[in-house]
Amino acid sequence: MYFDPNLANISARKIEGEKIMAKIRVLIAKPGLDGHDRGALVISQALRDRGMEVIYTGLRQSPVQIAQAAIQEDVDVVGVSSLSGAHNTLFPKIIEELKKRGAEDIPVIGGGVIPAEDIPFLIDSGIKKVFTSGASTDALANYIEQLIDSNQTSITPKKIAHIGIAVKQIDSVLSFYTDNLGLELEGIEDIPDEHVKAAFLKIGDSRLELLEPLDSASPIQQFLDKKGEGIHHIALEVDDIHGRVAQLKQEGVPLINDQPKQGAHNSQIAFIHPKAAGRVLFELCEKDEAGDV
């Protein structure tokens, strides 16, 4: 009703450049005695509609049976669902059984009725991620696609691109960085869109950026008014900033920029809201490949 089989076939073949990639194979499993399989069944179908091959184990599978099925079916990822409260016992056992069989590289994700306080324990036990009540099937499918893609191309940020430091006046602090610390000043640039003047200091593969407000509308001015001088943000260099921003949005991470925008040196940048990261402002940036930086 909501999916067109023809479309499903097209998306089933993930086309990346010239290369047609194999379908992602997923094992959806119900460990223990729990009979609530509505979520498992809905997720199985949603992943199939996204072009994945889904094997559903049916009810009452032991951790051994699940590990065996994952290996026999040669799946890329295992999704386990429990609504009976047995997750703390059963989920880690599945990880153990996979390890025993040398298959710890198959990621396991969990879902069901899982109290938030149990999630750290499950993550520590080796569960990659826990999706709880209210999570959308799209977020899950995106997560799996990225999880599997990450085996081919890195999705972890590459490095710290720079650390932004809010200052009242670049001139009054610059000498500390260049003379006392001995860092190399690469240049000073006005970025009118951001109402900011920035000094770039090279340190290894990264930079420190001293940020001075150009006018009172500058976000740096607001920062200074509220908090005074200090570290303003940390910028991470990433690939495919558009894809990554879309993914974060999908996962419900609060963003300041829904879409990447133009940054310094022709880079593309986007800010994540500090409430997502314990009050630290993160910037994502992607360098212009043709650029000179």
Place this chain on the structure above:
Amino acid sequence: MEDKHAQNKSSEANWKQATEKALERFPERKPSFKTSSNIDVDRLYYPDPTENYNQKLGFPGQYPYTRGIQPTMYRSRFWTMRQYAGFGSAAETNNRFRYLLEQGQTGLSVAFDLPTQIGYDSDDPMAEGEVGKVGVAIDSLADMEKLLDGIPLDQVSTSMTINAPASVLLCMYIAVGEKQGVPLEKLTGTIQNDILKEYIARGTYIFPPKPSMRLITDIFAFCQTHIPKFNTISISGYHIREAGSTAVQEAAFTIANGMAYVDHALEAGLDIDSFAPRLAFFFNAHNNFFEEIAKFRAARRIWARIMKEHYGAKNPKSWKMRFHTQTGGSTLTAQQPDNNIVRVTIQALAAVMGGTQSLHTNSRDEALSLPTEDSARIALRTQQILAHESGVSDTVDPLGGSYYVEALTDDIERDVNRYLEQIADLGGAVQAVEAGFMQREIHQAAYDTQKDIEKAETTIVGLNAYTIDEDVNPDLMKVDPALEQAQINAIQTIRNERDQAAVDEALANLKAQAHLEDGHLMPFILKAVKAYATVGEICNVLRSEFGEYIG
């Protein structure tokens, strides 16, 4: 008369004309409005002059019981407030039961843990991690004695959510009643005992359909002579709905299952009026208020017609659909859980307007874990407020004659009957279950619902609209992980202390009886239970004779 009719016609025409005009300036919120079962909802309902409401509805307490099964309904007695509870050990659950009774609850409802429901002892490897989690762990009669300690079984009716091993748990209940000195004919309560919906939606099956149906019919036969006031089955749409069905599917598949149990009992030679009065039903109440009310009313009417006209039952008690209702667990959100109190109120009100005999109201935190005592109390208070403060129980079937509710009742009846015909064509509910027909229909509906929510075509407050940043979550009910080991120790003590020869003999006799194609099982299970044979031991004997169902 003619004049009046003509006058109505012209008012109707005027209204339509005015509506067309208004629509140009103020279009409606949606191009079309539908209930959750995809029934079209009109802009306005008004009387059809050809309709004879009285004939179709019947008065309350009169066939076909559209307006309720008793002549006075809640004016004489409120519905039974029956909160489902159970967790951890028998002693802990006994405490919660006593608390609920002190708070004014009028019936007990036992939740068993999954190993008990699937016939495994707490020390069975299959039980690992599940002992005491979703309900109380009962291994032997000793646990049942603790569970019911100090609760007079001649004064409290007890509902037990137990299906595949219903015979075993019922025998334990009978044994405790005997020890309390309560005459068996005074025991009242309900066992769920509805295996077909386990295959369809709930998943706690043990045996294949054929021997399962035999066990159920055997319970019918035993109860009609020994514990005549006990409801022998609670034919359940609740779990079908939770698995994602629509309201129409819930009513249709439940009634189809009910017919399958009746058919099987008739084939075994029971007289319809000997067992039909003890059949009970169990429905869900979701948020679409009027549709839910119409569902209850339609289900009652359909069942009455089937019992009277199709099966030829003579006793009016056989025609009456008595049902328990629970509010919809799957409608609750983990986000902003206090909002669930409002959902539960709407749903409970629908159940009361629909004429339920008993009601469980869910707790606000059930999307997160088992309810805390505070949450369980608010849920019970919700029922008490409806009963005592809202005034809705002061007249019978307050929505009877509502043009909308009557039209919806008719629409649901029509759609349910369509499904019943389809299932009959497949050879009945057992065959339809084996062919996966109901499972597929439910799954498709569940998937459509999920997609509608994700596309925000359906608004769920706090989930896909009006969201806030919040920490999930506060104070949750936790089952002590040490319980599992304690339960394992206890069962091993029982095994050491009981008269093993008596257990072995009782189990051997049960096995021999199960092997006979039409041997009665209940007396043999009762004997084994009294010798302190465990749920797992008894079910394993039956597994060896009946085999196991693989989903």
